[in-house]
Amino acid sequence: MGTLLTVENLGVVLDNQVIVEDVSFDVEENETLAVIGPNGAGKTTLFRAILGLIPYTGKVNWKKGVKIGYVPQKLYIDRDLPLTVREFFDLRGVGVTSRELSHFLSVVGFEGNEILGKRVGVLSGGEMQRVLIAWALCNHPNVLLFDEPTSGVDVSAEVSIYSLLNKLHNDEKFSIILISHELQIVDRYATKVICLNKNKVCYGAPREVLINKNLSELFGGDISLYHHH
Amino acid sequence: MDINTLILIFVGCFVGAAAGYLGSFMVLKRMSLVGDALSHVALPGMALAIMFHISPMIGAFAALLIAVIAVWYFESTSTIYPEALIGVFFTFSLAIGVLITPQPDLLEALFGNIQNISLLEGLLAIVLSLILIFVTRIISKKMVLGSISKELLESLGVTYKKINFVYLLLVGLVVALGVRFVGTMLMGAxxxxPAASAKNVSKSMNAYFILSAIFGIFSALFGSLTGIYLGLSIGPCVVLVSVVxxxxTYLVKGSEARV
Incomplete structure (x- = not known):
């Protein structure tokens, strides 16, 4: 197993404010890394930095030739945006064959191709998330970056998105880096956790990291994770 | 109606198509007001061009180029879009433009005059409109994706700032082409x-683009004809047709929503 991503001493300063400071971690192949932390902790900024979308200091080294699939946080799309799901896939530029598209749609749980004719603005939060996952899968990624997969999604869809992610992870053999609020989910699916609050508060396997001392340092107050043993 | 006027109406249709198509992205980016106000900047440029006896189209484009760079800069450096600042900047140019435009040319610069366009300018406008449409077509997918999510676009390895700059440059060009027809006050419209109308009735991006261009052509065509037959200024007639x-389309949208 090789290392897909190495991050060393990453720092991001935006508008003279330190958003992320001195963060180091790495991601191995076939691993699920969860990034947790309070609002404003710099989680999304960390993502944007490792994707190379914003300037940063320190080192971000991707394995050569790695393909990244990115699933953004909830998109705000006008209800009346004249864009069908099929056209949304076409926006990728490089042609996605109909067969491939059908395959990815079935992977994320859409039966048939009816969804392709719908407008993206009328999709439910859960449907949109699954479309975005399929969109990212079109890149045949080695690693999937997932920003708050379930914000704006109702609870039943939330559960199915995580089980979908887990299934994908097992079937398609790629690494996942995800930002999440749901500690239970992180505990269940992640192989490694990084707690972020500008700088790295804790880092390691969920069982070692998600302990009350770390969590209350991270989120403040009494937060604990109930372990189902 | 003489053959020259007919040719110029024909030219107007091309400019209308290019303006409608390019505008469709402005509406998607929710920058309609900026698109509208941008055209006011052409005025001081045209005024200077008239003073120095060069083509007003060139003067307009030079002024728009500066404005486009300003819009691009603000859009890419601020997290909050500084609409107020752009409003101030654009009305400022309009005021300066009105003051320095020679009085006899003012009305024409503000509201356009199709009769004063030379055939050569007309021909140039057709060629440029076609080039504009062609280049826009090349970047259209990236622009649409960028209007939905810059991150998604950039995750494909495309720099939004670059694409957006090319796009804004094209908008500057199309406005410079159009100010001769409908004037600086109304070119933004x-x-x-046309794009706002197309959005009312389109269910897909393809339909949206095509309708934006068609509504642009309709506005230019029927607006010019109405203006000529009724002996009215053409610019306002073009805009009024587009408003009709x-x-x-708004009524169609409303009736669909009730079904």
Missing amino acids: LVII IFVL
Whole structure:
């Protein structure tokens, strides 16, 4: 197993404010890394930095030739945006064959191709998330970056998105880096956790990291994770 | 109607198509008001061009180029879009433009005059419109994706800032082409209204683009004809026709929503 991503001493300063400071971690192949932390902790900024979308200091080294699939946080799309799901896939530029598209749609749980004719603005939060996952899968990624997969999604869809992610992870053999609020989910699916609050508060396997001392340092107050043993 | 006028109406249709198509992205980016106000900047440029006896189209484009760079800069450096600042900047140029434009040319610069366009300018406008449409077509997917999510676009390895700059440059060009027809006050309307109308009735991006261009052509064509037959200024007639199209599409949208 090789290392897909190495991050060393990453720092991001935006508008003279330190958003992320001195963060180091790495991601191995076939691993699920969860990034947790309070609002404003710099989680999304960390993502944007490792994707190379914003300037940063320190080192971000991707394995050569790695393909990244990115699933953004909830998109705000006008209800009346004249864009069908099929056209949304076409926006990728490089042609996605109909067969491939059908395959990815079935992977994320859409039966048939009816969804392709719908407008993206009328999709439910859960449907949109699954479309975005399929969109990212079109890149045949080695690693999937997932920003708050379930914000704006109702609870039943939330559960199915995580089980979908887990299934994908097992079937398609790629690494996942995800930002999440749901500690239970992180505990269940992640192989490694990084707690972020500008700088790295804790880092390691969920069982070692998600302990009350770390969590209350991270989120403040009494937060604990109930372990189902 | 003489052959020259006919040719110029024909030219207007090309400019209308290019303006409608380019404007469709402005509406998607929710920058309609900027698109509208941008055209006011052409005025001081045209005024200087008239003073120095060069083509007003070149003067307009030079002024728009500066404005486009300013819009691009603000859009890419601020997290909050500084609409107020752009409003101030654009009305400022309009005021300066009105003051320095020679009085006899003012009305024409503000509201356009199709009769004063030379055939050569007309021909140039057709060629440029076609080039504009062609280049826009090349970047259209990236622009649409960028209007939905810059991150998604950039995750494909495309730099939004670059694409957006090319796009804004194209908008500057199309406005410079159009100010001769409908004037600096109203050219923005020809960029925005056809696209806004098309958005009312389109279910897909393809339909949206095609309708934006078609509504642009309709506005230019029927607006010019109305203006010529009634002996009215053409610019306002073009805009009024586009507004009629907007109202009609809005009603269609409303009736669909009730079904």
